[in-house]
Amino acid sequence: MLKVCVQCGTTWDEVLTEKRVGCVHCYEAFSKEIKSLKALYFGKGAFSEVEPPQQKKPENSGKLLELKERLTGLIQQERFEEASKLKDEIYRLSEHGSH
Numbered sequence: 001m002l003k004v005c006v007q008c009g010t011t012w013d014e015v016l017t018e019k020r021v022g023c024v025h026c027y028e029a030f031s032k033e034i035k036s037l038k039a040l041y042f043g044k045g046a047f048s049e050v051e052p053p054q055q056k057k058p059e060n061s062g063k064l065l066e067l068k069e070r071l072t073g074l075i076q077q078e079r080f081e082e083a084s085k086l087k088d089e090i091y092r093l094s095e096h097g098s099h
């Protein structure tokens with residue numbers, strides 16, 4: 001099924017390839033498609049925000065706290081190179097090391 005904007009004659013295929021709409025009426029004509037496209041783009045991010053709590057290991061959060069305290073200390077001492085390395089480690093731990 002080929003959808004076309006009746007105002008400017010732009011097809012949904014053209015919107016996808018040109019990455020822009022022909023006129024303001026296109027938003028109305030392709031509202032369903034645009035909506036599903038947005039869900040495709042933003043759905044992934046929304047999904048990764050959902051963290052199952054049972055996967056958080058208690059020893060991880062304890063270590064995380066310790067590392068964060070150390071990070072604060074390093075920043076106060078202006079040891080930014082070490083701090084950035086520690087930041088990476090904290091990031092990995094907070095992502096429950098799945099990457």
Ligand SMILES: [Zn+2]
Nearest residue numbers: 005008023026
């Ligand atoms: Zn149009």
